[in-house]
Amino acid sequence: MSDCILEVSGVTVSFDGFKVLDDLNFSIGYGELRFLIGPNGAGKSTLLDIVTGKTQADKGKVTFDQTVNCGRVSEHQLVRHGIGRKFQTPSVFGSLSVYENLEAAIGFKTNVFKLGGRLSGQQRDKIDETLEITNLAERQDIPSETLSHGQKQWLEIGMLLVQEPKLMLLDEPVAGMTRRERDHTGELLQRIGKNRSILVVEHDMVFVRQFATTVTVLHMGKLLCEGPVEQVQADPHVIEVYLGRGHQAA
Ligand SMILES: Nc1ncnc2c1ncn2[C@@H]1O[C@H](COP(=O)(O)OP(=O)(O)O)[C@@H](O)[C@H]1O
Numbered sequence: 001m002s003d004c005i006l007e008v009s010g011v012t013v014s015f016d017g018f019k020v021l022d023d024l025n026f027s028i029g030y031g032e033l034r035f036l037i038g039p040n041g042a043g044k045s046t047l048l049d050i051v052t053g054k055t056q057a058d059k060g061k062v063t064f065d066q067t068v069n070c071g072r073v074s075e076h077q078l079v080r081h082g083i084g085r086k087f088q089t090p091s092v093f094g095s096l097s098v099y100e101n102l103e104a105a106i107g108f109k110t111n112v113f114k115l116g117g118r119l120s121g122q123q124r125d126k127i128d129e130t131l132e133i134t135n136l137a138e139r140q141d142i143p144s145e146t147l148s149h150g151q152k153q154w155l156e157i158g159m160l161l162v163q164e165p166k167l168m169l170l171d172e173p174v175a176g177m178t179r180r181e182r183d184h185t186g187e188l189l190q191r192i193g194k195n196r197s198i199l200v201v202e203h204d205m206v207f208v209r210q211f212a213t214t215v216t217v218l219h220m221g222k223l224l225c226e227g228p229v230e231q232v233q234a235d236p237h238v239i240e241v242y243l244g245r246g247h248q249a250a
């Protein structure tokens with residue numbers, strides 16, 4: 001038994017004979033906030049697809065929370081087991097209010113879509129707590145289509161939080177955000193990372209340097225480098241394939 005919430009061992013995924021993930025080994029510990037970086041096409045999103053059951057591996061195994069074999073369980077069951085994923089593009093229900101979106105997200109987890117009342121007290125408390133932590137309490141009654149881009153992203157993170165995931169997977173959560181919104185997001189991740197594990201796929205190296213402790217670099221479906229952010233950004237291989245000379249200085 002390992003002490004990892006997520007263990008990817010020997011995973012290979014091919015599309016049209018091209019290995020997108022190539023005998024990949026990767027793991028995340030309980031309570032960790034891990035950043036995953038790498039050039040376009042490195043296989044980052046595919047790795048998330050494998051963990052969430054959206055794509056099946058040709059070879060290898062993904063184990064979640066010691067006992068769940070991700071390749072054998074449906075996407076919906078994986079949500080119930082405690083894996084929450086945010087995709088690159090926001091997918092909130094624009095005509096529903098912020099509060100109603102959170103309600104709908106709870107409904108998805110529990111399999112009952114009940115809008116407009118009948119939530120348990122515990123569920124309402126969870127929504128209130130989530131509104132506070134995402135800084136959306138004052139906007140809970142407005143249609144979510146009127147939120148700023150950053151606020152929509154936070155709402156989506158909130159929609160995961162109400163489902164109480166043990167592991168959150170976030171694909172480029174700060175894309176399109178202003179610097180200020182990025183800072184807020186980094187602080188939000190650190191706050192919510194206190195009692196769960198989070199894997200963040202990210203391109204913005206300023207953001208990564210500011211908020212990451214451990215970084216994993218993926219390149220051509222393999223693990224290129226992993227370690228503290230300072231060490232990773234000084235690694236010659238990482239500089240060559242990903243960062244380029246301009247990124248070398250912190
Ligand atoms: N469903 C798919 N069918 C065919 N090729 C795919 C599919 N998903 C991803 N790919 C290919 O796999 C490679 C890795 O993609 P992806 O995991 O999205 O990379 P990243 O997120 O690191 O940019 C790319 O070359 C992409 O075109």
Ligand SMILES: [Mg+2]
Nearest residue numbers: 044045046171
């Ligand atoms: Mg991607």
